[in-house]
Amino acid sequence: MASSSLLLRSSPFFLTPQQPNPNPRPFTPTPKSLTIKATISSDKQPETTPAIKHRRPADQNIRQEAHRRSSDNHHKFSAKYVPFNADPASTESYSLDEIVYRSRSGGLLDVQHDMEALKEFDGSYWKSLFDSRIGKTTWPYGSGVWSKKEWVLPEIDSDDIVSAFEGNSNMFWAERFGKQHLGMNDLWVKHCGISHTGSFKDLGMTVLVSQVNRLRKMNRPVVGVGCASTGDTSAALSAYCASAGIPSIVFLPANKISMAQLVQPIANGAFVLSLDTDFDGCMQLVREVTSELPIYLANSLNSLRLEGQKTAAIEILQQFDWEVPDWVIVPGGNLGNIYAFYKGFHMCKELGLVDRIPRLVCAQAANANPLYLHFKSGWSDFSPMKAKTTFASAIQIGDPVSIDRAVYALKNSNGIVEEATEEELMDAMAQADATGMFICPHTGVALTALVKLRNSGVIRATDRTVVVSTAHGLKFTQSKIDYHSKAIPEMACRLANPPVNVKADFGSVMDVLKKYLLSKESKQ
Numbered sequence: 001m002a003s004s005s006l007l008l009r010s011s012p013f014f015l016t017p018q019q020p021n022p023n024p025r026p027f028t029p030t031p032k033s034l035t036i037k038a039t040i041s042s043d044k045q046p047e048t049t050p051a052i053k054h055r056r057p058a059d060q061n062i063r064q065e066a067h068r069r070s071s072d073n074h075h076k077f078s079a080k081y082v083p084f085n086a087d088p089a090s091t092e093s094y095s096l097d098e099i100v101y102r103s104r105s106g107g108l109l110d111v112q113h114d115m116e117a118l119k120e121f122d123g124s125y126w127k128s129l130f131d132s133r134i135g136k137t138t139w140p141y142g143s144g145v146w147s148k149k150e151w152v153l154p155e156i157d158s159d160d161i162v163s164a165f166e167g168n169s170n171m172f173w174a175e176r177f178g179k180q181h182l183g184m185n186d187l188w189v190k191h192c193g194i195s196h197t198g199s200f201k202d203l204g205m206t207v208l209v210s211q212v213n214r215l216r217k218m219n220r221p222v223v224g225v226g227c228a229s230t231g232d233t234s235a236a237l238s239a240y241c242a243s244a245g246i247p248s249i250v251f252l253p254a255n256k257i258s259m260a261q262l263v264q265p266i267a268n269g270a271f272v273l274s275l276d277t278d279f280d281g282c283m284q285l286v287r288e289v290t291s292e293l294p295i296y297l298a299n300s301l302n303s304l305r306l307e308g309q310k311t312a313a314i315e316i317l318q319q320f321d322w323e324v325p326d327w328v329i330v331p332g333g334n335l336g337n338i339y340a341f342y343k344g345f346h347m348c349k350e351l352g353l354v355d356r357i358p359r360l361v362c363a364q365a366a367n368a369n370p371l372y373l374h375f376k377s378g379w380s381d382f383s384p385m386k387a388k389t390t391f392a393s394a395i396q397i398g399d400p401v402s403i404d405r406a407v408y409a410l411k412n413s414n415g416i417v418e419e420a421t422e423e424e425l426m427d428a429m430a431q432a433d434a435t436g437m438f439i440c441p442h443t444g445v446a447l448t449a450l451v452k453l454r455n456s457g458v459i460r461a462t463d464r465t466v467v468v469s470t471a472h473g474l475k476f477t478q479s480k481i482d483y484h485s486k487a488i489p490e491m492a493c494r495l496a497n498p499p500v501n502v503k504a505d506f507g508s509v510m511d512v513l514k515k516y517l518l519s520k521e522s523k524q
C-alpha cells in the first residue's frame with residue numbers, strides 16, 4: 001500500500017476496544033477542503049494499538065459495548081428508497097423504515113445514498129477506512145459487509161445489527177486452471193460461498209435481517225420474514241433470523257433444491273413450506289402472501305439485500321489493492337447479484353476510490369437463459385420463460401424479478417451475457433475441481449462463460465479476470481457424485497474420477513497402484 005491517511009487514526013468511525021473514545025460528542029464529518037492529510041511511508045505502518053488489555057465491564061456484551069462507544073449514529077450519512085432508474089425529476093422516495101417493496105408505478109426500488117455527504121470525504125479516505133477494518137474484532141466492523149457500514153445502512157444502530165462475520169471471503173488465485181486451460185496468469189475466483197451458510201446470500205441477509213430487527217424494535221408490524229428460494233436464500237434467511245429470534249417462513253419448490261440446502265432452514269427452525277411448483281411459482285405465492293400478512297418479504301426484489309451484496313464488489317477492488325480487474329463474471333438467476341456488483345463498482349468510481357469499473361459478464365444456464373436470449377436479441381424483446389431443470393439449480397429461474405436491474409448493469413458496464421449447457425457446466429466444474437477448487441455448478445456456469453470468451457478472444461490471456469463463485473461446493477455434492485459415477489443420462493462425464501474398488505490384500509493394492517503410477521509417469 002503506497003500511503004494512508006493519518007486522518008483515519010482519529011476517525012470516530014473506527015475505534016478499537018483499546019482506544020476508548022476520548023471525545024464522545026456527536027460526529028460531524030470534516031469536509032474534504034478542511035482535512036489535513038499526512039502520508040506515511042510504505043514501510044511504516046500506522047501505530048498499532050498499545051498492548052494494554054482492555055475488557056468491557058463484565059455486565060456488558062459486545063453489542064452493548066459497541067452501542068456505548070458508538071458515535072457514528074449522529075453523522076449525517078443517510079439512505080432512502082427511490083424508484084429504480086427514476087426520472088431525475090421524480091420526487092418519490094421512502095424512508096428505509098417504511099415497509100415498501102415497489103414504487104408507485106409498480107416498478108423496482110433502489111436504495112439511494114446521500115452521495116453528496118459521502119463525497120465530503122475523498123477516495124483515499126474511504127480506502128484507508130475500509131482497509132483499516134479488515135478482520136477487526138470491533139463490532140460490527142469486522143464483517144466484510146459492515147466494514148462498509150456508511151455505504152450500506154448508514155443510519156442503523158450497531159446494536160440492531162445481526163451479523164455472522166460475513167464477507168472478507170477468499171480471492172483464490174486459480175493459477176493452475178488459468179495457466180493449463182486458458183493460458184492465463186491473472187485469473188481469480190472470489191469464493192463468496194465460503195461463508196456462514198455457504199453462499200453469497202449471507203452478504204445481503206445480514207443487512208435485511210438487521211433492518212427487520214430495527215423495525216421490530218420500533219414496534220412495526222413484522223411478525224415474521226418470508227422468502228421464496230432456490231435453496232440458498234432460505235438457508236441464509238433462516239440462519240440470520242434464528243440468531244436474532246425472528247420467525248422465518250420459507251417457500252421452497254419441492255424436489256428442486258439440494259438436500260444440503262433443504263436441511264439448513266429445517267435445522268434453523270424456519271417454517272418450511274415445500275410446494276409443488278418451481279421457483280417462479282413460489283415467488284408469485286410469497287408476493288401475494290406478504291401483501292396480506294405481516295410477513296416481511298426477504299427476496300432480492302427487496303433492494304436492502306443488494307446493499308449487502310454490493311460489498312463483494314468493493315472487496316474485490318480492496319483485495320487487488322484498489323486496482324481494477326478487467327472482467328468480473330457472475331452467474332445469474334433472479335438477477336439481483338449482477339446489479340449488486342455493478343452498484344458496488346460504480347459507487348467506488350463515483351466516490352473516487354478507482355477511476356473505472358470492470359466489464360461485467362452475466363453467465364446463465366442454457367436451460368434457464370431468459371437474459372441471454374434478451375442480450376442476443378440486441379436487448380429488443382424480453383420474454384420470461386419456463387426454466388428447464390439444470391444442475392445449476394439455484395439459477396433455475398425463468399422470470400427474473402431483477403431483469404431491469406441486470407440490463408441496466410450490463411449496458412452501463414459494456415457487459416456481456418453468456419450461457420452454458422449442462423455438459424459444459426459440469427465439465428467446467430470437474431476441471432476446476434481437479435485443479436484444487438471444489439466449486440458449485442453455478443460457478444461451473446461462470447467458468448464456462450470464461451472459457452468461451454477466452455476461446456473467442458474477447459477475454460485476452462493477460463486480462464485480470466475474476467470469476468465469482470456463489471455457493472460452497474459442499475452444498476451440491478449429489479451433482480458431483482452423479483458426474484463422477486457417470487450416472488448422468490446422455491452426458492459423457494469425460495472427467496469422471498470414480499473410486500477404484502479393490503480387494504483388501506497387498507497384491508491387489510500393489511497392482512492397481514503400479515498401474516496408476518505408470519499412467520502418471522507417461523503423462524509427465
Ligand SMILES: C[S@@+](CC[C@H](N)C(=O)[O-])C[C@H]1O[C@@H](n2cnc3c(N)ncnc32)[C@H](O)[C@@H]1O
Pocket residue numbers: 017055056062065136137138139140141142143146163164165166
Ligand atoms: C470476540 S469479539 C471481540 C472482543 C470484543 N471486542 C469484546 O469486547 O470482547 C470478536 C469476534 O466476534 C465475531 N464477530 C461476529 N460478527 C462480527 C462483526 N460483525 N464484527 C466483529 N466481530 C464479529 C468474530 O468472530 C470476531 O472474531
Ligand SMILES: C[S@@+](CC[C@H](N)C(=O)[O-])C[C@H]1O[C@@H](n2cnc3c(N)ncnc32)[C@H](O)[C@@H]1O
Pocket residue numbers: 169170171172173188319320321
Ligand atoms: C488478489 S491478491 C492481491 C493482488 C496481488 N498483490 C497482485 O499481485 O496483484 C490478494 C488476495 O489473494 C488471496 N490469497 C490467497 N492465498 C493467499 C496467500 N497465501 N497470501 C495472500 N493472499 C492470498 C486473498 O484472498 C487475498 O485477498
Ligand SMILES: Cc1ncc(COP(=O)(O)O)c(C=O)c1O
Pocket residue numbers: 199230232233300331332333334335336337338394395440442470471
Ligand atoms: C449459488 C447461487 N448462484 C447464483 C445465484 C443467482 O443470483 P441472482 O438470483 O441474484 O442472479 C443464486 C441465487 O439465486 C445462488 O443461490
